[in-house]
Amino acid sequence: xxxxxxxxxxxxxxxxxxxxxxxxxxxxxxxxxxxxxxxxxxxxxxxxxxxxxxxxxxxxxxxxxxxxxxxxxxxxxxxxxxxxxxxxxxxxxxxxxxxxxxxxxxxxxxxxxxxxxxxxxxxxxxxxxxxxxxxxxxxxxxxxxxxxxxxxxxxxxxxxxxxxxxxxxxxxxxxxxxxxxxxxxxxxxxxxxxxxxxxxxxxxxxxxxxxxxxxxxxxxxxxxxxxxxxxxxxxxxxxxxxxxxxxxxxxxxxxxxxxxxxxxxxxxxxxxxxxxxxxxxxxxxxxxxxxxxxxxxxxxxxxxxxxxxxxxxxxxxxxxxxxxxxxxxxxxxxxxxxxxxxxxxxxxxxxxxxxxxxxxxxxxxxxxxxxxxxxxx
Numbered sequence: 001x002x003x004x005x006x007x008x009x010x011x012x013x014x015x016x017x018x019x020x021x022x023x024x025x026x027x028x029x030x031x032x033x034x035x036x037x038x039x040x041x042x043x044x045x046x047x048x049x050x051x052x053x054x055x056x057x058x059x060x061x062x063x064x065x066x067x068x069x070x071x072x073x074x075x076x077x078x079x080x081x082x083x084x085x086x087x088x089x090x091x092x093x094x095x096x097x098x099x100x101x102x103x104x105x106x107x108x109x110x111x112x113x114x115x116x117x118x119x120x121x122x123x124x125x126x127x128x129x130x131x132x133x134x135x136x137x138x139x140x141x142x143x144x145x146x147x148x149x150x151x152x153x154x155x156x157x158x159x160x161x162x163x164x165x166x167x168x169x170x171x172x173x174x175x176x177x178x179x180x181x182x183x184x185x186x187x188x189x190x191x192x193x194x195x196x197x198x199x200x201x202x203x204x205x206x207x208x209x210x211x212x213x214x215x216x217x218x219x220x221x222x223x224x225x226x227x228x229x230x231x232x233x234x235x236x237x238x239x240x241x242x243x244x245x246x247x248x249x250x251x252x253x254x255x256x257x258x259x260x261x262x263x264x265x266x267x268x269x270x271x272x273x274x275x276x277x278x279x280x281x282x283x284x285x286x287x288x289x290x291x292x293x294x295x296x297x298x299x300x301x302x303x304x305x306x307x308x309x310x311x312x313x314x315x316x317x318x319x320x321x322x323x324x325x326x327x328x329x330x331x332x333x334x335x336x337x338x339x340x341x342x343x344x345x346x347x348x349x350x351x352x353x354x355x356x357x358x359x360x361x362x363x364x365x366x367x368x369x370x371x372x373x374x375x376x377x
Contacts, residue, residue, distance in 0.1 A: 006294035007251070008064060009286040010034035010259045014041060015052060016266030022275035026282055034064035034100075036261045039093050040071050040086060060098035066211065066259060067093070067143070068180075069104040074135050074149070075122045076108045077320030079313040083135075091142040100258075101146040101210065101301065102139060103180050106168070108323055120326065120366070121152055121160065123352035124167045127316050132171045134314035137307045140175050146301035148178040148210060153185035153217075153233035156358040156366070161189050165204035178210035178256070178301045183246045184217055184233055191231040192362065197246065201253075209254040210301055214239050214247060214285060215263040220368070222361040224336060230365050236268035239281045247288055256297045260285060322347050330370035336360065339367055 011023050013035040026032050037056060042048065059065040072086050090102065107121050122128045140147045149168060155161045168179055181204065190197055216237035220230045239262070251257060262282050269275050325346045333339035340363070343355045350356070 007257055007289050007292070008034040008259045009282070009289055010036055010064075010066070010261040011282065012036045012038070012068070012261055012263040013055075014038050014266070015048070018269040018275070019264070019266035022264075022266075022269045022278040025279060031282065031286065034066065034259055034261075035059050036066045036068050036259070036263075038070055039067045040069050040089065056097050063098070063100050065097060065099055066261075067097075067099045067102045069102065069139075071109065072104050072135070072139070073109040074104055074106065074132055075128055075319075077131070077316040077318070077323055079315050083313070087138055087142045090139065094143040094145070099143060099145050101148060101178070102143040103148040103150060103211065104139065106149050106152050120323075120330070120370075121155060122319070122323075123354070124160070124163050125352045127319060129167070129170055131314045131316055131319070133174050134310065136171065136175050136177060137309055138313065140177075140303060140307060141309055146178060146210070147175060148172065148180050148301070150180040150182050150213070151185050151204070153182065153188040154362070154366070154369070155189060155193070156362050157354065158193050158195075158359070159354070159357065161193050161195070161200070162203055164189075169205045169208060172208065175307060176299070176301055176304050177208075178299075179205070179208045180211040180213055181206075181209045181250065181254070182213035182215070182233075183243050183250065184213065184215045184239070187240065187243050187246060188217065188231040188233050191229075193359075197249070201250070206250070206253045207255055207299070209250075210256050211259045211261065212247065212250065212254070212257065213261050213263055214243050214281075216240060216243075220365065222364055224360050224364050228361055230361065232365070232369075235263055235265045237264075238274075238277045239284070244284055244288065247285070248291075251289065251292050255295050256299050256301070257295055258297070260289060318347070322351070322353065326353075327370070330366055332371075333367055336364045336367065339363060 011032055013023055056065055072083060136147055149172060152164060172178060190200060215235045216239050218232050218234045218236060220232050222228050222230060262285055264278055269278055326348060329339055329342045333342055343349060348355050
């Protein structure tokens with residue numbers, strides 16, 4: 001491995017044939033400075049190949065291995081056995097490999113099966129804040145390293161979008177956690193709600209950003225407003241130029257930034273041309289990073305004092321019932337009109353979910369996402 005830069009040019013590297021084919025030339029040329037591993041996606045794999053263990057071990061010893069969770073479902077109102085198993089698995093892999101930090105997604109998972117469903121947002125109130133803080137403390141206790149959360153790509157309303165950065169900050173502050181600022185997720189919000197980038201950037205605590213994700217996605221039409229397109233964070237295409245431009249804007253404003261990670265699904269890297277584009281995107285990422293000076297971190301993102309954990313995990317029975325209702329509606333509604341009618345009769349009506357203010361085209365998109373993912377990724 002070549003000498004690392006201060007901000008590490010990184011790739012999301014998992015056990016996927018096409019993804020590994022795309023990244024192999026980068027490893028051979030010693031271009032990859034860190035790797036992000038989705039440690040909880042191997043639930044169907046009994047034994048990790050020795051060569052992959054060696055790769056993880058080598059990067060971990062150099063402080064260049066970061067772990068990214070997918071399935072914890074941070075904001076599930078009901079604590080379930082799968083979450084306990086997830087934490088136990090995290091504790092085990094953290095003992096086997098040296099992670100520089102661990103991250104998870106914001107939201108909760110729809111779907112009855114723990115490994116199926118779509119990540120969905122939650123109302124921003126005192127109850128969900130307390131729930132999220134409790135769960136973050138448990139993640140930190142399991143991994144014994146810095147923990148962070150990724151910003152959402154999907155929101156139901158403009159108010160949600162504008163409050164997201166502040167709510168993330170309130171969540172991570174008690175554990176001195178950090179934010180993965182996913183720039184494609186941010187790009188989705190900008191497009192879907194016709195926002196100015198600078199206006200929205202100012203609503204995020206950029207001093208809390210330790211990691212940045214960049215990726216591509218897709219466009220989707222809406223039946224309700226045929227003239228409108230929705231940007232989806234599907235990770236199945238090259239990085240848009242607009243996201244690279246956002247990277248240039250954001251990097252110098254993140255004093256504690258350490259990793260910038262290129263992500264793409266292996267299923268979208270099934271041809272030589274797509275793999276070469278992935279490699280070109282990585283080269284662009286790296287060239288952008290070389291134009292900036294070295295940041296001078298002032299935060300190690302470790303807890304400032306020992307974290308006190310309650311004996312039992314926090315739960316919110318009302319939230320759990322509302323989440324169950326919402327999941328059922330999203331996964332089974334016949335169409336947008338049917339979903340609106342069902343929501344009006346549900347426990348989410350006239351509540352902190354503010355379903356009455358949800359943008360019609362975003363609810364329509366949520367139906368498509370949930371009904372596609374309810375049978376698995």
